[in-house]
Amino acid sequence: MPSTAVLSPPAPPLGVGPLLRRWRDQRRLSQMELALEAAVSTRHLSFVETGRSKPSRDMVVRLAEHLEVPLRERNELLLAAGYAPAYAESSFEDEEMSQVRDAVKRLLAAHEPYPAVAVDRRWELLDGNAGVALITAGAAAHLLEPPVNALRLSLHPEGMAPRIANLPEWRAHILGRLRREVAATQDAQLRALLAELEGYPGGEEDEGVPKPGEIVVPLRMRHEAGELSFMSTITTFGTPLDITVAELSIEAFFPADDHTRAVLRAA
Missing domain, CATH: 3.30.450.180 (Beta-Lactamase)
Known part of the structure; x- marks a missing residue:
């Protein structure tokens, strides 16, 4: 009988914590540096990144602003945290x-x-x-x-x-x-x-x-x-x-x- 390839299931989407950490790593900021810039505690930021704490909508937006995340990707962070997108996307011809x-x-x-x-x-x-x-x-x-x-x-x-x-x-x-x-x-x-x-x-x-x-x-x-x-x-x-x-x-x-x-x- 011909062999049947077994496909691996797709990787689950990243939660907001790992996404925020990925952006922080790309910006080459430590948790302490980002926490100071965004006026949050390092402990709370650590809990957010590890998934032990769910950030508020305002917190997601604030962290995204300090990480200079583009608007499209800010919407992705909000969705990953369970919130509605904040930024609309129009067609150039609208x-x-x-x-x-x-x-x-x-x-x-x-x-x-x-x-x-x-x-x-x-x-x-x-x-x-x-x-x-x-x-x-x-x-x-x-x-x-x-x-x-x-x-x-x-x-x-x-x-x-x-x-x-x-x-x-x-x-x-x-x-x-x-x-x-x-x-x-x-x-x-x-x-x-x-x-x-x-x-x-x-x-x-x-x-x-x-x-x-x-x-x-x-x-x-x-x-x-x-x-x-x-x-x-x-x-x-x-x-x-x-x-x-x-x-x-x-x-x-x-x-x-x-x-x-x-x-x-x-x-």
Whole structure:
């Protein structure tokens, strides 16, 4: 008779105590340090982490704030403690998000002729301005079909990568930022994206080593008018209470030299 594989039952979900301890370990805080910051006793915090004491809703929120847990994961902590989630999650296209969409469009338009994009927590494109076409020109059509992932588009061998003059340096910057986000959020999809991007070509022995005199990691793009050089900034909403708003960011590219500025303004 053929053998039948025996599947192990799925691991039970972690309770709020072990989850809080995992976040505390990731933030490299001792129980005493967190207890002092959150104004609770070390003994009570120890009881919460070991499951000997059930934290109140306010306690979960307070500890999550001091541990800088993202809003989505704060909801998970509340659910693990037996409480209802505290933070709503809207679609970017919902009616109640109209003011946010309008603010994003105004920011993107005000940045023209320089490129700028709005992305969600997994770096999927929500909006972009007219300047984006200049840096994405020549990318394969399948990478530009929604949902467009900005990091995949940047490093994919059929995306922007062939036109990036300092690909090893830019690749190291992208991967380093993504690794930090994976560590901060423990998001499985971000971890899968990181593994995918790490498999793309473009790394070299001197990857990530800054060039002499550089103060930021530039994005240097090959262009028919000569090499273009950009530096970028990330903008987020300062007081979000909705998960979608908290996870939304705008990456804006600025010309890093006079030649780039002149080419974009002429275009």
